[in-house]
């Protein structure tokens with residue numbers, strides 16, 4: 001695992017108890033397990049605490065602008081389709097300012113793996129409300145509670161046409177490994193909603209005294225075995241929601257199309 005980390009960049013900037021480090025470890029483990037060639041792997045992020053993750057990875061990495069990670073990743077993948085392109089992003093980065101890029105990448109079924117470090121808040125900028133902040137939760141911009149309904153990132157991605165959609169979280173690292181590994185292997189647009197915890201700006205405002213309390217909450221409020229067990233509608237489902245290999249991948253279609261035009265000329 002150390003071989004894929006830029007050890008000279010450590011220690012990382014994340015607060016004690018932040019969930020983002022757990023997700024980064026899982027990403028690194030899975031890149032190794034799935035056997036992606038580091039020379040052909042590019043990791044792209046936007047801006048945010050989560051988007052700092054590629055900076056610790058000893059791969060080709062791009063730290064871009066807030067909300068535009070998927071747009072940059074689309075450019076990388078369409079120009080060099082042989083590369084494995086992974087996007088590490090936050091819920092603000094991917095569901096708010098970058099929501100437009102997310103739905104259209106899903107619609108195209110371009111072969112990117114998007115991993116949302118979903119801590120339900122804008123961590124880096126001191127805890128503003130995000131599209132995944134739960135109703136009634138408190139944040140810097142909703143000090144009396146959030147009135148808006150939150151996005152379910154998985155349902156959003158499925159509605160937009162994503163061909164691999166899964167959810168796991170920092171409280172379930174072994175399960176997270178399984179979801180990420182499947183997403184990395186999938187040919188087409190894959191997205192994994194990885195629940196994380198912002199201890200500093202979400203936890204403190206919402207009555208969690210420690211990171212352990214936040215992890216316990218995640219364990220108590222999520223449910224596995226969504227296809228076989230009766231779902232408790234008060235719990236957040238974890239697992240694979242969509243896995244479809246029958247839809248053509250965008251770059252393949254695009255390059256076939258271009259070759260066809262060249263042959264006609």
Ligand SMILES: Cc1ncc(C[n+]2csc(CCOP(=O)(O)OP(=O)(O)O)c2C)c(N)n1
Nearest residue numbers: 047048049050066090091092093122123124
């Ligand atoms: C165009 C632009 N708008 C706003 C910002 C300020 N900004 C930086 S990070 C961020 C939110 C990050 O939240 P999220 O993506 O959820 O990641 P987290 O920090 O919680 O991991 C914002 C609004 C910016 N850098 N650029």
Ligand code: SF4
Nearest residue numbers: 015018049123198199
């Ligand atoms: S502010 Fe929140 S998201 Fe950012 S490093 Fe600290 S705990 Fe993590």
